[in-house]
Amino acid sequence: MTSSELWTRTTADRYDAGETEMSSAAVLGPTLAFLAELAGDGRALEFAIGTGRVGVPLRERGVPVVGIELSEHMAAVLRGKIDEDTLPVVIGDMATTVVPGEFTLVYLVYNTITNLLTQDEQVECFRNAARHLGPGGRFVIELGVPPLRLLPPGQVAVPFDVSERHLGFDTFDLVEQMLVSHHFTRDGDDGRTTAATPGTATPGRRSST
Template sequence: MNAVPENQPGYATEFADDYDRWFAKPGITGATVASLAALAGRGPVLELGIGTGRIALPLRERGIEVHGVDGSAAMIRRLRAKPGGAGIPVVIGDFAEVPVTMSFSLVYLAGGTFAELPDQAAQTRCFANSAARLTAGGLFVLDAHVPEALAAVTGPETVSEGDDHLVLCYRRLDPSAQRYRSHYVIHEHGRTRHLRVEFRCATPAELDLMASRAGLRLKERWGSWTGDPFTRDSGYHVSVYERR
């Protein structure tokens, strides 16, 4: 999860200050940055749901020109407070609409951000509007859970744990609506909070169909950001689409 549209009240505001501490896993972040840098070409690149800059800032440090779109002013304030964060152009708005005018060699979403779009219509618009912003041969990249794998998970997941805090996540899936809800229980400083975030999941086949209708075709699909093969046992995928 990299950023959240403001139609999910409380999430972006509540998590903005602690997002990096809880969710920025160094190994995953490093692999994500390395893969995107290899795909970026000459740039510039656009991150949809840029959030606190977890991915964008390391890419910029590699000399890649990065732009962003995000729905959360709170997340962008955190980005701006970091070294180099003020130098990344960001539009605050609905990333399904991709409200920018430039063209990019790479448009990407990371950390499951694509699933935060509320319905198929919004996800389809994101594909189409991203494709319209790509240069010839440009790439559109997203990562996502495989819905069947989500259904197989039982019990809570420990998101972050320390001497002073504990963050647990429990996902509740509704296959009939292709939706799941993540419940976050945060205990810190003697206080317990509960936040809910809604997601809309899509199978890889449905994503491929959205891509095709947007004029994109699947170029590669991995089982992780490290480039592991995507197999029938994969619970997660990184899909790389190419503009035809």
């Protein structure tokens, strides 16, 4: 399954609406300030730029940003916010895709390194970041720590959001070291439920419905 099959156009169109907390000034403001400081007077490259939650406002702060994104659907949503000349995006795998030029900062946020399901792929991602960085450049990764202490013996699932319109829970496979986040969203008032976003996994990502 390709990323564009996993992240359908419908899912991509809904993505920003489902991430209002992560797009809030309280969360995004410190992130942008941190990245802008590291980028300095140079350029920034975002791996898995998605819909541009971070890349677009970072560019608006004056930092030249280029993105790599595997999902054409996610990139299409980003393109509706900002033009190609202002924020170029290359469709490809962040572990292997190379874009022209040198960068002072490569960054990968919101657990997205877990899209890479194997250690070998994750190592290639680090190597690809190094290919793009100039002397003294930085590679920044944002990654959560699975809450294994919340998992009682014999239980494999932990809820992280239970609300009127959204149910989210993580399931754990301790042997395979895999975490899958399941998202169910209620559409309107007719009781229909759909998967809101693909799940996040450690060390990789799997989808869930």
